[in-house]
Amino acid sequence: xxxxxxxxxxxxxxxxxxxxxxxxxxxxxxxxxxxxxxxxxxxxxxxxxxxxxxxxxxxxxxxxxxxxxxxxxxxxxxxxxxxxxxxxxxxxxxxxxxxxxxxxxxxxxxxxxxxxxxxxxxxxxxxxxxxxxxxxxxxxxxxxxxxxxxxxxxxxxxxxxxxxxxxxxxxxxxxxxxxxxxxxxxxxxxxxxxxxxxxxxxxxxxxxxxxxxxxxxxxxxxxxxxxxxxxxxxxxxxxxxxxxxxxxxxxxxxxxxxxxxxxxxxxxxxxxxxxxxxxxxxxxxxxxxxxxxxxxxxxxxxxxxxxxxxxxxxxxxxxxxxxxxxxxxxxxxxxxxxxxxxxxxxxxxxxxxxxxxxxxxxxxxxxxxxxxxxxxxxxxxxxxxxxxxxxxxxxxxxxxxxxxxxxxxxxxxxxx
Numbered sequence: 207x208x209x210x211x212x213x214x215x216x217x218x219x220x221x222x223x224x225x226x227x228x229x230x231x232x233x234x235x236x237x238x239x240x241x242x243x244x245x246x247x248x249x250x251x252x253x254x255x256x257x258x259x260x261x262x263x264x265x266x267x268x269x270x271x272x273x274x275x276x277x278x279x280x281x282x283x284x285x286x287x288x289x290x291x292x293x294x295x296x297x298x299x300x301x302x303x304x305x306x307x308x309x310x311x312x313x314x315x316x317x318x319x320x321x322x323x324x325x326x327x328x329x330x331x332x333x334x335x336x337x338x339x340x341x342x343x344x345x346x347x348x349x350x351x352x353x354x355x356x357x358x359x360x361x362x363x364x365x366x367x368x369x370x371x372x373x374x375x376x377x378x379x380x381x382x383x384x385x386x387x388x389x390x391x392x393x394x395x396x397x398x399x400x401x402x403x404x405x406x407x408x409x410x411x412x413x414x415x416x417x418x419x420x421x422x423x424x425x426x427x428x429x430x431x432x433x434x435x436x437x438x439x440x441x442x443x444x445x446x447x448x449x450x451x452x453x454x455x456x457x458x459x460x461x462x463x464x465x466x467x468x469x470x471x472x473x474x475x476x477x478x479x480x481x482x483x484x485x486x487x488x489x490x491x492x493x494x495x496x497x498x499x500x501x502x503x504x505x506x507x508x509x510x511x512x513x514x515x516x517x518x519x520x521x522x523x524x525x526x527x528x529x530x531x532x533x534x535x536x537x538x539x540x541x542x543x544x545x546x547x548x549x550x551x552x553x554x555x556x557x558x559x560x561x562x563x564x565x566x567x568x569x570x571x572x573x574x575x576x577x578x579x580x581x582x583x584x585x586x587x588x589x590x591x592x593x594x595x596x597x598x599x600x601x602x603x604x605x606x607x608x609x610x611x612x613x614x615x616x617x618x619x620x621x622x
Contacts, residue, residue, distance in 0.1 A: 305534030344375025
């Protein structure tokens with residue numbers, strides 16, 4: 207029940223007028239911002255959808271940046287590998303020429319000088335850096351060169367030349383996330399990319415009676431292989447062969463040595479796990495030299511299978527001394543294998559590059575879709591908002607006019 211008084215009409219007018227002004231202010235703000243939701247309480251359901259869409263779009267933008275960075279690094283790496291391919295092809299031509307036996311010692315020496323220059327350039331390519339100054343082919347140790355080039359005296363040469371190349375990176379590879387719970391390896395390590403032959407290592411110990419003393423693990427090519435106390439050499443070989451690595455293990459039937467051989471050209475990376483001396487006991491590595499991995503092989507272990515640098519060095523040295531048999535034999539065969547491995551890596555890089563570009567296009571389309579969905583739930587129906595604004599203007603104008611007629615002052619108002 208309302209109490210009838212002279213101020214009741216004025217109070218009702220003020221109340222409804224403030225409500226209309228508040229609603230009009232809200233409509234004016236929506237029209238100005240072109241958004242139908244200024245605060246969460248305006249439309250909680252649509253606001254919740256909008257938050258999810260915006261969060262998803264932020265993740266898509268981050269993934270797009272990851273893809274762009276990976277594409278750029280792959281493009282630089284692919285360019286470097288392409289140059290290495292061209293150099294190896296020219297070196298192969300020189301090897302074929304030098305092996306036909308029609309050139310004299312001076313001619314072969316000139317060829318050796320040219321090959322040595324190409325060897326120097328291959329060293330620069332292997333230690334290439336991206337636009338950010340980080341090494342491309344040293345795994346995640348991007349602050350160091352992938353290879354340390356060793357120089358020394360060479361028979362038939364008047365100056366010191368490259369006599370070896372030691373990989374100083376690691377086997378960890380950078381992953382580029384391009385979706386929720388999805389990533390891609392976009393890095394190629396130098397000890398696989400610039401390798402020529404399958405590597406084989408014979409342990410220095412007789413392991414016929416070998417038994418693992420405690421639960422432990424070993425790491426081969428960066429993959430952990432768990433071992434259990436009581437495992438014998440045959441159990442160990444089985445676990446290595448079942449692991450997801452390009453390595454096969456076997457037992458030498460004559461000397462009972464453990465033999466590890468890669469199934470794809472690369473340098474073996476061997477590290478004992480924490481509190482483990484398994485690889486040391488097998489005569490494969492020397493303890494306390496983990497920092498020098500992969501150059502921590504046991505001094506009495508036999509190792510075969512060299513890198514691309516070893517093949518080019520072999521050719522250069524054979525040319526310097528005029529050994530046609532070496533030129534057309536081991537040297538040419540090593541160059542061919544190095545060229546095959548580099549071409550394989552180049553094909554893999556191209557495939558990854560194309561895949562990432564396809565992923566980038568999809569991410570761009572998905573991002574646009576989520577932006578459109580967000581606009582739909584947060585957007586403003588401008589026509590409806592303008593109509594409502596005009597209706598409120600008309601209602602307020604009529605309200606003021608009506609109130610002016612109803613609340614006309616009288617003589618009694620001045621006698622109070």
